[in-house]
Amino acid sequence: AQKITQTQPGMFVQEKEAVTLDCTYDTSDQSYGLFWYKQPSSGEMIFLIYQGSYDEQNATEGRYSLNFQKARKSANLVISASQLGDSAMYFCAMREPNTGTASKLTFGTGTRLQVTL
Amino acid sequence: DVKVTQSSRYLVKRTGEKVFLECVQDMDHENMFWYRQDPGLGLRLIYFSYDVKMKEKGDIPEGYSVSREKKERFSLILESASTNQTSMYLCASSPLSRGANQPQHFGDGTRLSIL
Numbered sequence: 272a273q274k275i276t277q278t279q280p281g282m283f284v285q286e287k288e289a290v291t292l293d294c295t296y297d298t299s300d301q302s303y304g305l306f307w308y309k310q311p312s313s314g315e316m317i318f319l320i321y322q323g324s325y326d327e328q329n330a331t332e333g334r335y336s337l338n339f340q341k342a343r344k345s346a347n348l349v350i351s352a353s354q355l356g357d358s359a360m361y362f363c364a365m366r367e368p369n370t371g372t373a374s375k376l377t378f379g380t381g382t383r384l385q386v387t388l
Numbered sequence: 389d390v391k392v393t394q395s396s397r398y399l400v401k402r403t404g405e406k407v408f409l410e411c412v413q414d415m416d417h418e419n420m421f422w423y424r425q426d427p428g429l430g431l432r433l434i435y436f437s438y439d440v441k442m443k444e445k446g447d448i449p450e451g452y453s454v455s456r457e458k459k460e461r462f463s464l465i466l467e468s469a470s471t472n473q474t475s476m477y478l479c480a481s482s483p484l485s486r487g488a489n490q491p492q493h494f495g496d497g498t499r500l501s502i503l
Contacts, residue, residue, distance in 0.1 A: 304489055316494035323489055378431040
C-alpha cells in the first residue's frame with residue numbers, strides 16, 4: 272500500500288525567505304505521480320505542482336519547485352520568497368497507478384505554514 | 389477554469405438524520421471523488437466514481453453511500469448521521485486519462501456538524 276509522510280505538523284518562515292516542506296513516500300510501483308496542494312483557511316484545495324516518477328528534471332511552477340530525490344523517496348516542496356499569502360496548509364499526495372478506473376490520490380497529513388513579518 | 393461546486397459551505401444536522409451533500413462539476417470529467425478531512429489525518433477517500441452509475445469504495449466508506457445519476461453530479465449520503473461524521477467534506481473531479489499527470493480539482497468543501 273502506498274503511504275505519504277509529512278513529518279512537519281507546522282512551520283514558520285519569515286516573509287521573503289525560502290522554506291522547504293518535507294514529503295516522503297513509500298511505494299513499490301515504478302510509475303507514480305506526486306502532487307502538492309495548498310489549502311488556505313477558506314478551505315479550498317489548490318493544485319500547486321506535479322512531479323512524475325520518470326521526469327528527469329525537478330518540476331517548477333513560479334515560486335514553487337519540487338526537490339525530487341527518487342532514491343530517497345522524497346518530494347519536498349520549496350517555496351521561494353515567501354509571502355504572507357502563502358500561509359496555509361500544504362498537502363503532499365501520490366497518484367496510484369492507473370488500474371483502469373479513476374486515478375486515486377493518497378494524501379499526507381499536511382504541514383501548516385505560517386509566514387511572519 | 390474547472391469549477392467544482394459543493395452545495396453548502398456549512399451544514400448543521402442532527403443525529404439520525406439522512407444527510408445529502410451535493411457536488412457538481414462543469415468540465416465533463418469522468419472521475420469524481422468524496423473525501424473527508426480531519427485534523428492530523430489529512431484527506432481520506434470515502435467513495436469515488438469513474439462513470440455514471442459507477443461507484444467504488446474508498447478507504448472509509450462505512451456509514452456513507454453515494455449516487456451518480458448524471459455525469460456532472462456526485463452526491464454523498466449519510467444514511468443516519470452520527471456525531472463522529474462531523475468533519476470537513478471535500479469533493480473533487482478529474483478527467484479520465486491513463487497515466488497522465490492530471491490533478492484532481494476540488495470544491496470549496498462543506499463543514500458538516502452533527503449535533
